[in-house]
Amino acid sequence: MDKKELINSGKVKSVFTTDNDDEVIIEFRDDMTAGDGARKEVMNNKGAYNAVISAKIFKVLEENGVATQFIDLPEPNVMLAKKLEMIPIEVIVRNIATGSLVRKYPIADGTKLDPPLVQMDYKDDEYHDPMLTDSLIRVLGIATQEEVDILTEKALKINEILKGFFADAGIILVDYKVEFGKDKDGNILLGDEISPDGCRLWDSETLEMLDKELFRKGKDSEVMDAYIEVYNRIIPDDEKVI
Secondary structure, rough: OOOEEEEEOOOOOOOOOOOOOEEEEEOOOOOOEEEOOEEEEEEEHHHHHHHHHHHHHHHHHHHHHOEEEEEEEEOOEEEEEEEEOOOOOOOOEEEOOHHHHHHHHHOOOOOOOEEEEEEEEEEHHHOOOEEEEHHHHHHHHHOOOOHHHHHHHHHHHHHHHHHHHHHHEEEEEEEEEEEEEEEEOOEEEEEEOOOOEEEEEEEEEOOOOOOOOOHHHHHHHHHHHHHHHHHHHOOHHOOOOO
């Protein structure tokens, strides 16, 4: 598929225009970053694994009534998607307390959160993605209260679907982040990606990490094995392309 003009080049993905003004091409690169991009490595086929995992998850969500920007995966690391005006909010859903939550608040590591905790962060590397409140969102003018409610509702629905989906693969969905955007008609759709880059995934039996946290902890040699393990568990043999 022909890529045209580069719209945006983020830390791990590049977005291009297509011949259709309502569609974009998202190229998943092999870059791996941490610390707002302060640390960066290149890992063979990492982009392809994330793209295929994301495509599978988007298909599962679509089948369960969650509208996404996903259209097709013409190449293992290339996604064709609906063009969205992204809302600069990262919606984080936490099922188990760990990471920054236990570093910043008096919550014991490993505490199960029921109901799940929904957190919204301002997506901006310059400000290090600070946590938002409903009032701050209104002050910044990035979403209305109705839109915030929609994001929360959608994120929790995604959580219920994906907890079961990953559980069937022997994986615990600890937490994850999602991003949303508006299509040409103003509909709010799930966008970006859902992959081991933006999820905490633990093996159900051993509690071993199967996600980007390995890279954050300097266990670079284990990262791709973990991503491939997730790929092998959730992608049926007849759908494998890598």
